[in-house]
Amino acid sequence: MKVLAIGAHFDDCEIGCGGTLAKHRANGEEVLILVITNSEYHDHYGKLIRGADVALKEGKNAAKILDCELTYLNYPTKEVKFDHKIIADIERVIDEHETDLIYTHWDNDVHQDHQAIAKATLTAGRKVKKILMYQSNMYTNTKTFIPNFYVDISNFFEIKMKSILAHENEVKKFGPGWLKFWENEAVNAGQKFNVSYAEQFQLVKYLI
Numbered sequence: 001m002k003v004l005a006i007g008a009h010f011d012d013c014e015i016g017c018g019g020t021l022a023k024h025r026a027n028g029e030e031v032l033i034l035v036i037t038n039s040e041y042h043d044h045y046g047k048l049i050r051g052a053d054v055a056l057k058e059g060k061n062a063a064k065i066l067d068c069e070l071t072y073l074n075y076p077t078k079e080v081k082f083d084h085k086i087i088a089d090i091e092r093v094i095d096e097h098e099t100d101l102i103y104t105h106w107d108n109d110v111h112q113d114h115q116a117i118a119k120a121t122l123t124a125g126r127k128v129k130k131i132l133m134y135q136s137n138m139y140t141n142t143k144t145f146i147p148n149f150y151v152d153i154s155n156f157f158e159i160k161m162k163s164i165l166a167h168e169n170e171v172k173k174f175g176p177g178w179l180k181f182w183e184n185e186a187v188n189a190g191q192k193f194n195v196s197y198a199e200q201f202q203l204v205k206y207l208i
Contacts, residue, residue: 001024001029001030001100001101002029002030002032002097002098002099002100002101003021003024003029003030003031003032003099003100003101003102003103004031004032004034004093004094004097004099004101004102004103005017005021005031005032005033005034005068005102005103005104006034006036006090006102006103006104006105006117006121007033007034007035007036007105007117007136008035008036008037008077008080008105008111008113008114008117009035009036009037009039009055009077009113010035010039010055010056010058010059010062010072010167011039011058011059011062011136011164011167011170012035012105012114012136013033013035013103013136014062014066014160014163014164014166014167015136015164015182016103016105016134016135016136016199017103017132017134017199017201018062018066018156018159018160018163018164018199019151019153019156019157019159019160019186019197019199020103020151020153020156020199021033021066021068021103022066022067022153022156022159022160022163023151023153023155023156025066025067025068026155026156030069030097031066031067031068031069032068032069032070032071032093032097033063033066033068033069033070033071034071034072034073034090034093035059035070035071035072035073036072036073036075036080036086036089036090036113036117037072037073037074037075037076037077037080037113038052038055038056038072038074038075038076038077039052039055039056039059039077040052040055040076040077041077041078049169049173050169050170050173054169055169056072058166058167058168058169058170059072059167061166062163062164062166062167063163065159065162065163065166066159066163071093073089077113078112078113079113080112080113080116080117081116082115082116082119082120083120086116086117086120087120087123087124088124090117090120090121090124090125091123091124091125094124094125094128099125099128100128100129100130101128101129101130101131101132102121102125102128102130102131102132103132103133103134103201104117104118104121104122104125104131104132104133104134105117105118105121105133105134105136106118106133106134106135106145106202107119107122107133108141108143108145109135109136109137109141110137110139110140110141111137111139114136114137118133122204129205129206129207130205130206130207131204131205131206132149132201132202132203132204132206133201133202133203133204134199134200134201134202135200138178138181145202146202147189147200147201147202148201148202148203149200149201149202149203149206150189150192150193150198150199150200150201151198151199151200151201152190152193152195152197152198153186153197153198153199154190154195154196154197154198157186157196157197160186160199161179161182161183164179164182165179185200186198186199
């Protein structure tokens with residue numbers, strides 16, 4: 001099976017489905033991580049928070065930890081639009097990778113880049129038989145993420161956390177509470193099935 005994980009920024013896939021991607025690789029499946037933006041961003045005062053060169057370096061390190069191939073499209077951060085261009089760019093990668101399974105953002109995520117990319121993925125991946133949406137954002141919205149597909153990542157949780165830690169700039173920005181949040185998410189998801197750690201997804205379609 002050929003797996004494609006799509007993220008807006010360098011760190012999204014690691015947070016949302018890093019353990020699952022590592023599990024796919026351990027099973028001998030091909031995994032490609034597609035990052036849409038260059039992930040450089042400034043705060044609302046114009047101060048640079050993360051440069052594109054730093055984001056790329058950290059993203060490559062994280063992908064290496066997960067043993068996944070990495071590609072990126074270099075869109076400007078916070079400026080991704082749900083339009084024909086992003087749909088075509090994602091569809092091109094889907095076709096070239098001969099994709100069987102897609103992981104992408106939740107389509108009601110509060111972050112505008114996440115939401116636009118999720119919607120574009122659903123259009124670009126209309127012929128793909130398996131699509132799952134993940135969360136990589138701790139903030140709430142007026143709609144609720146409804147997990148209904150779970151993956152046991154008990155044997156891959158440490159790899160997941162190492163891949164997140166590879167994004168040193170983000171870890172420094174958000175602090176230890178950010179890491180603890182994602183650890184708790186994996187623990188809570190796992191408790192539902194009596195496993196140590198799990199990742200949870202909202203199912204779009206899954207044809208067997």
